[in-house]
Amino acid sequence: IDGGGLADASLTDSYFSTSFIGVNGFGSPAETKYPMMQRMTNSSSSPSLLNDSAKQYAGHDPLTSPNSSLFNDFAALSLSQRRKTPNPTASEFIPKGGSSSRMSNVSQSNMSAFSQALFSHPSMGSPATAGLAPGMSLSAGSSPLHSPKITPHTSPAPRRRSHTPNPANYMVPTSASASVANAVSQPPSTGQVIQKETVGGTTYFYTDTTPAPVTGMVFPNYHIYHPAAPHVAYMQPKANAPSFFMADELRQELINRHLITMAQIDQADIPAVPAEVDSYHSLFPLEPLPPPNRIQKTSNFGYITSCYKAVNSKDDLPYCLRRIHGFRLVNTKCMVLVDMWKKIQHSNIVTLREVFTTKAFGEHSLVFAYDFHAGGETMMSRHFNDPSADAYFTKRKWGQHDGPLPRQHAGLLPESLIWAYIVQLSSALRTIHTAGLACRVMDPTKILVTGKTRLRVNCVGIFDVLTFDNSQNNPLALMAQFQQADLISLGKVVLALACNSLSGIQRENLQKAMELVTINYSSDLKNLILYLLTDQNRLRSVNDIMPMIGARFYTQLDAAQMRNDVIEEDLAKEVQNGRLFRLLAKLGTINERPEFQKDPTWSETGDRYLLKLFRDHLFHQVTEAGTPWIDLSHIISCLNKLDAGVPEKISLISRDEKSVLVVTYSDLKRCFENTFQELIAAANGQL
Numbered sequence: 001i002d003g004g005g006l007a008d009a010s011l012t013d014s015y016f017s018t019s020f021i022g023v024n025g026f027g028s029p030a031e032t033k034y035p036m037m038q039r040m041t042n043s044s045s046s047p048s049l050l051n052d053s054a055k056q057y058a059g060h061d062p063l064t065s066p067n068s069s070l071f072n073d074f075a076a077l078s079l080s081q082r083r084k085t086p087n088p089t090a091s092e093f094i095p096k097g098g099s100s101s102r103m104s105n106v107s108q109s110n111m112s113a114f115s116q117a118l119f120s121h122p123s124m125g126s127p128a129t130a131g132l133a134p135g136m137s138l139s140a141g142s143s144p145l146h147s148p149k150i151t152p153h154t155s156p157a158p159r160r161r162s163h164t165p166n167p168a169n170y171m172v173p174t175s176a177s178a179s180v181a182n183a184v185s186q187p188p189s190t191g192q193v194i195q196k197e198t199v200g201g202t203t204y205f206y207t208d209t210t211p212a213p214v215t216g217m218v219f220p221n222y223h224i225y226h227p228a229a230p231h232v233a234y235m236q237p238k239a240n241a242p243s244f245f246m247a248d249e250l251r252q253e254l255i256n257r258h259l260i261t262m263a264q265i266d267q268a269d270i271p272a273v274p275a276e277v278d279s280y281h282s283l284f285p286l287e288p289l290p291p292p293n294r295i296q297k298t299s300n301f302g303y304i305t306s307c308y309k310a311v312n313s314k315d316d317l318p319y320c321l322r323r324i325h326g327f328r329l330v331n332t333k334c335m336v337l338v339d340m341w342k343k344i345q346h347s348n349i350v351t352l353r354e355v356f357t358t359k360a361f362g363e364h365s366l367v368f369a370y371d372f373h374a375g376g377e378t379m380m381s382r383h384f385n386d387p388s389a390d391a392y393f394t395k396r397k398w399g400q401h402d403g404p405l406p407r408q409h410a411g412l413l414p415e416s417l418i419w420a421y422i423v424q425l426s427s428a429l430r431t432i433h434t435a436g437l438a439c440r441v442m443d444p445t446k447i448l449v450t451g452k453t454r455l456r457v458n459c460v461g462i463f464d465v466l467t468f469d470n471s472q473n474n475p476l477a478l479m480a481q482f483q484q485a486d487l488i489s490l491g492k493v494v495l496a497l498a499c500n501s502l503s504g505i506q507r508e509n510l511q512k513a514m515e516l517v518t519i520n521y522s523s524d525l526k527n528l529i530l531y532l533l534t535d536q537n538r539l540r541s542v543n544d545i546m547p548m549i550g551a552r553f554y555t556q557l558d559a560a561q562m563r564n565d566v567i568e569e570d571l572a573k574e575v576q577n578g579r580l581f582r583l584l585a586k587l588g589t590i591n592e593r594p595e596f597q598k599d600p601t602w603s604e605t606g607d608r609y610l611l612k613l614f615r616d617h618l619f620h621q622v623t624e625a626g627t628p629w630i631d632l633s634h635i636i637s638c639l640n641k642l643d644a645g646v647p648e649k650i651s652l653i654s655r656d657e658k659s660v661l662v663v664t665y666s667d668l669k670r671c672f673e674n675t676f677q678e679l680i681a682a683a684n685g686q687l
Contacts, residue, residue, distance in 0.1 A: 232569045235562065244636070245577070246570035253451070257374035261318055263309070273308070274360040277367065280310035280321060290325075300445060300459075301466060303327055309372055318374075319353060322459060324366040324466065329357050334468035337437070337475055341461040344435055348428040350448065350458045355465065368462055376448040376456070379493075383413065384444055384502050393503040393512060408520050411500060415521050417453060418497050419552045420559070422528070424455040425493065426549070429486055429542045432460070438482030440464070442489035444496065480539065487540055491532025498525065524548045580639050586676050591615050596682070607671035613652035613661065614642070614668055645669035 195206050245251070263284050267275060272292070273283050286307040304325035311318055341352040353369045392406055406412050425442070432439050440463040448456045468475065492505045495513060498521060499505075504513035517526050528548040531540075546553075591612055596602040603612065618638055621629045641648060645666040652661045 228569055229565070232565050235566065244573060244632070246573055247566075250567070250570055253375070260374040261309075261372070272361075277310065277321070277358050277360040278356050279313050280319065280369070281313055282311045283321070284309040286320065300441070300443065301462060303466065312369075318372040320350070320370045320372040322368040322370065322462065323361065324368075324462070325361075326363055327366040327466070328364045329366055329465075331468070331470045333470065333475065334465045337464040337468070338461060340435060340437055341464070344431060344437075344460075346428055346431045348424045348456055349431065349460060350456045352461045355461075366465070368459070368465075370458070373448060373450050373456060376450045378458075379444040379447040379449055379455070382449045383497065383500065386500075389501045390503045392516070393499075393501060393506075393509045405519065406500070406516065412516075412520055413497055413500055415525065416555070418494065418521075418525065419549070420453045420556050421455055421497060422494060422545075423549060423553055423556045425457070425490055426542050426545060428455075428457045429490065433483050433486070433542060436476055436479060437464070438479050439486045439489075440482055442486055442493060444493060444502070447493070484540060487532050487542065490542075491529055494525075495529050495533065498529070524550065579643065580636065583639050583643055586672070587611065587615060589679060590672075590675050596679075607675050610652065610661065610663060610668060610671050611675065613654060614638075614650075616655065617650070617652055641665045642668055642672065 197204055197206075264282055265273060265284055267273070270285070270289075272289060273285065275281065275283075277283065286309055289306055290304055301324065306323045306325065308321045308323065309318055310321050335355070338352065338355050342354075345351060350373065351371045353371065355366065355368050358365055358367055389411070408414055425447070429439055429442070439457060439460060441457065441459045446457065446459045448458050450456065464475075472478075495517070496502050496505050498517045499513050503509055504516070514526070514529070517529060525548075528545055531545065531548070590608060591603060593603045594600070599605075602608060618635055621634075623629045638650075642665055645668075647664050647666055649662055649664050650668075652663065653659070
């Protein structure tokens, strides 16, 4: 069989060729390096399932290019000037409002138990004026990214740039790319070509600054599985961690989320759940449904509530529906607050999408639609579901002592976990208060925990609708007082976490709870709890606790980035597996095809016969004793060599062992690509 070089048309049909295919990966070893590098630049890195062909892309601009965003970012900075004002204080992070409104008193029935102060300040009189103005933004002015470009946004040069990097461009020496900052006023240097293109009747002239490939740079002529990055390898992963696939723990977590997302109910067994509510269908209860004759109301909202997972027929995405039973919305002025909640996007807040009324449940109901986070559980069920944790605060009879004092890692939560929760909850409150709103649901039953330590504040905006006062001209008049109540609620949540018991936030147990915190935790945590739970003679801000968090914020940021590194390492394994899956999908469409072009033996003759024998070489080998020989590394190695088309030779033996064919992987790749292109042409009606 002729083992000559492949045609140029087939060179762009190989996945990952830009990163793993070397100079001599295709064709004869005598090929020059520059044409091969040109092919690598034009090859695709994001193919479809069965057709890897994609449009061309160009490399990134060098750092010295005026079109580079990094160049513009640094150009907007003035590093020579020093800050002549003192470091910013906590008050500088609070938006300054033009006018302030005096807080009004609110009835105690409208406020949760988590919003009442525990320690009263003796000099605390009437509430002060509000310091947070609604709708104010922390940032003002344009960013360096808004700086003008040399060419308009519709010019060919910006449109041709792709976010897919070319590995050859990262290794170009500094001298290889001349500075083009003054490309408009200066003539192009040697090696730069003036390109011309007409788009929409407008002719553009631009300089092609694509760097030339570095002489002597080659890539391996085979697909290779690189080892784990050093910063991930030294994290002491599990000894039995799989090398080709993602970690079992991460896979199980993703599978569980998928199962919860796809869960459905039998409509005949639960007829109380309607088949469709507004534009949502496939409702699935996320918590036990209240009995039909239930009279008592929930302690949080003052109404009977139920929660469902549903799919929106408009976008086919899952959402969480929080239904308020028996609530009739008489005034739509509260939708102003709902629109403000819709604009808040934060990683620690469950986003509110819409609010609507319905009679699908047989009565007037108000429904809040939130983003659905599969696998989430409340902080109450995660940390406060153990009755024995309250033993330290329960009163003993007959003069018995309270027993041994709980300690960290032996009944109490580690302090690092509590600080991780504080950083996330304070970040959510900071975003909410900056938008001029108040959380009002800082309660363990309304805080979702996903994964190990990820928190999200749930059910935001419900109190704003349920307790909306139609007589108020300004719906944001009481937000300043509600924001102060959020800080008290945050302090109660932190104290409950530190005691690992909800009994610790009761007034009769406060002294014992603070003693427990003082003995087991740092003074910063104790001071933070005291600051949040004590009434002050001034308006407080969530930014005031930043000095108490201190460098622990960097610890949480470092932990999040390390977690991201681990997940990216697992994702890199699945990238390789996806490439091999596309190879197997193509191979499966060729082998054992019953009849094609009126030839029943099409898959048994010509190039297809080689691919059939290669399939047997991959999967159907046997040992000397005749038992199946199964080796995953053999399958992966052979598929990688086929995808790269290496010149290594391979012997293919027929099933009757009467024919032995010696071919190279380059020959097999040529047969593979030509045969599949023939099938694609037939599927498109071109044959």
